[in-house]
Amino acid sequence: MPRAPELNDIVAKYPPGKPRALLHLLQDIQTAQGYLSREAIGAAAQHLGVTETRAFQIATFYKAFHLTPRGRQTLRICTGTSCHIRGAMVLADEVRKTLGAGPGATTADGAFSIELVNCVGACALAPVLLVDGEMLGNVHPGTVARRLKRAGEAP
């Protein structure tokens, strides 16, 4: 299992017994592993000297964290106000139709995890989709499939 040493490496970057670092450490773990496993939350809590109860509470309070494994790519549908009034929810429907999975779900083939996110700060390009951080602006329902296909092919 390559995961275990990796987890230890991330945890070891933080000085032990410093509870303030919990949010940062969990973010680093998620960046490396894509989600927070029970084992990872436990390791983070133990290292920083906080209870598992609090670590789990933090992991469920902040939306940045995922507690289940993610798809290979993350498709984010921005639901900022600008995107909303320019049709973000229509896009969400179109994504569901195209990929067979809607917000909060991962496609059956594990290619995409789909999420709705609060404003990503690209309001001028609304509505916006993000595929693994690559921003697709001014997406209209007719082109969702094509643009997702192209983004999916990107290395």
Next chain:
Amino acid sequence: MRSPTPMLIIDWRKCIGCRTCELACAMAKGSPEKLGRPRIAIHRPDDAPIPMTCLQCLEAACVKICPVGALSRHPETGAVVLDENRCIHCQSCVAACPFGHISWAEESRTPLKCDLCDGQPACAKFCPTGALTYK
């Protein structure tokens, strides 16, 4: 060291096992309609009756263990009393008393202990033989 406040003194040799103290306590801790649960009990080890109730220990284990400071010593009576509004019902005090003097009332989820009836203990008042005195 002599306590500055009166104490409930048990002279078990004078106890005849009539259980008046239990009834008096139940009445004092209950209402006219319903008896309360007594904080005193007559035990009969070796057949001799002996009234058992809280000794109001100076170094009380119950006070020490209470996580929220709900048990404290009454400044006037010297009794260890429970602030029911502060009690979180954890039963630590029930566990802590080495003499088993705190019992647990499941129905009200509260620990039961003698509070010396605010300085007028009913048990002593009604004890017919002087086995229980308050002085």
Next chain:
Amino acid sequence: MKLTSVDMLAQRRETLVQRTAALAREVRVCAGTACVAAGAGKLSDAIQREAAAQGLVLAVDGDAADVEATVRLVNTGCQGLCQAGPLVRVLPQDAFYCGVRPKQAARLVSEALQNNAVIADWCAVSPQGQRYATRAEVPFYRHQQPIALEGCGAVAPESLDDYIAHGGFAALVRALEMSPEDIVQTVEDAGLRGRGGGGFSTGRKWRIAASASASERYVICNGDEGDPGAFMDCAIMEGDPFRIIEGMTIAARAIGAQQGFIYVRHEYPKAVARLDKAIVACREAGLLGAGILGAGFDFDVEIARGGGAFVCGESTALMRSIEGLVGEPRANYVRSVQEGLYGQPTVLNNVETFACVPAIIARGAAWFAATGTPGSPGTKAFCLVGKVAHTGLIEVPMGTTLRQVIFDIGGGVLDGRPFKAVQTGGPSGGCLGEAQLDLPVDFDALTAAGSMMGSGGMIVMDDRTCMVDVAHYYLSFLQSESCGRCVPCREGVAQFCHLLDTMRRGTAKPGDLDRAIRLAQDIAQASLCGLGKSAPNPFLSAVTHFRAEFEAHINDRTCSAGVCRDLTVFAIDAQNCTGCGLCAPACPADAIAGAPKQVHVIDAQKCTGCGACRTVCRDDAVRALPRNLPCN
């Protein structure tokens, strides 16, 4: 190189300015979020390749050291007109080009950079066909006045040298010469009000923190820009990070703090990276850490990353989050400026507020107060977005009217549709209608009108925006962002959302509007924190200005904007339809039939009312009709 004295900083600046002056031209490629999405990164690479191919030596970003270089290329932060990216600005001519593609790099290099020419056919054009030879002429920029955004779009965000060359840290030098009391007084005299929402006097806040007795004090920069539809702070953090550090350091000097935190939301990874680099660079240069610029003054800054919780923009929740706790607010009966982070006096201002500070210290209180209105001096940055022709990041003097912002700068409503409303202040603010268009942007004027300044989102809405839907949108946002601690916000907002949803679905009952208004008032009164207290604002303001629309949803079960799906079916206007065929593939319900060049038809039975067809139609041929729900 460590700058151990004020003189060393001055010498450094002198050297840098001389080197920059030796360069003939500067080309600024916008590397803001929107421009990058539009291909600005590829454009910048292409310019560098082309320059190399054409034998032009470029100095890139902060790297001004190459003495051979004659032209400088800067990948800047957001330049503002996001919708038209990638944006390119060439100095000293101040030529301004929109939508420049990588394949145009060769011409840019050969004509604009080698030959000093303005490429006329790339210049922005007015609707009347007039070419704007310089950026200053472009209406979008003409009415603006940048203070907080001064460096954003101008400096190289990752170069401390470039920031210094642009006059960076001159304000800090001034501040080191001043007494802390003088700094506080200057900020107070400038009349700077917090740009994050409430508009509390920054100087007064600093004064309270400075006068509170404590061993430690903190300075926090709130970069948790949670308002959906706002990205001003993001732009500043990405585009001019050193300015924030300078502003915070001045605040620290004023109140006697040794430690600062910048709280940045996790949706802004680039801002985190930029700030991180900037902090490291400042430490290395002796501009952060022990003995800043050789003066007996220590201050350091740490980044705290948010975890995706809007409520963490609330000051007490933000502080808990920095402490590594769940970001739940506490009742605000104790002021966090007195008992804030770790129970110590804490000054918390947002990004834009700190970005104004260096300018105020460098140029004086009177200079700042001369702009804007008496009650709200200075300028305000806004994100002008939504259904507006020119979307982007702007900064205008306080007192500019909404009409000027939307029509003069924004170029009016998108596609020439009728203006309906403008939303300011995000989920805590409100919607204003046509009648409020001449309202000046000013903290007090907006509050009096039932909205608020907020952090600066400005969302323009046209006749195809439904106010019930917008109110529901904000309330459902707040529902999912409520921390869940207190009953009125957790349960009340959810019920409120449900009531608005029934209006959208045509199942609301008469009297529901009054119920919703009462609930709104109760939530505002009884909630624990500012988030809950302001949660009903978007609804209450919408009801004030668009009551008839709510009533139409409840009583007639119609949505005139054609947004509420359960109340709407779409039909094609045969007069306008050109049979272009765009709508049919866009329909998620496969409800549209029609041959090419023939009038298309929507099957009303299949139509889900989503409006995708109307969104894509270029000929204004799709009409929203009431669905005529059966009586319930």
Next chain:
Amino acid sequence: MQLVIDGIPCTAESGETILQVARRNRIDIPTLCHHDALEGVGACRLCVVAVRAHAEAVDAQVVASCMYAVKDGLQVDTATPEVRRLRQTVLDLLAARCPDAPEIQALRERMGGDAIDYAPAVDGSKCIMCYRCVRACEAIGCNAIAAVNRGPQKEIAPPFFDATQRCIGCGTCAAICPTGHIAVTETPQYREIWSQRFAMAQCAGCGAPFMTEATREHLAGLGKLKPDYFTHCAACRQRDAAARFVRVGT
């Protein structure tokens, strides 16, 4: 310092809350999340009152009396029409969330106001999110449960919604819950709480179960007590003590 609550002049110490002062003066303010022993959270908002800075002040502010520290000269009204309405709304909202919690329905009837029936929760639990259990668990030193998730999805749970070593099965959370939301199953052999099963310690004297094994270990671990306290139930300990008493006395 002096303040006035419902026209009654009251004396208070700095740092006291309005609620403390009011209750000491026998002025009733209803509460749900408040508990005298636990740190205030201001969650239920049932205890709201209207305050004015001084007798002449016109503007009243609504505050949670359980959190608001008294100030000299403060004028408090605990039952203005507005305050009553806000309390009614709080109870209406909780009643919709917890249709099966009789305590809430009873309180709501007691208020006797103009009640509104909001849409009932689909999967209504009896939990009103008062955090009493969480705070009590913290006071005991276990920290086995916390509020997880956020917003309307917030609920009280042990980490990972699963069995945890931190829980000792003491049952305090269930005992302190005002609505009886936390389910406890008791048998002579075990106690089940938060879907976790705990073996009961049997009294060495009478054989009756008297606390969970884990609670026994926890209390011993606190180091405040001798381990041999924990072999017998309270009744048996008292009986044994009586026997010792007799022997010492004779």
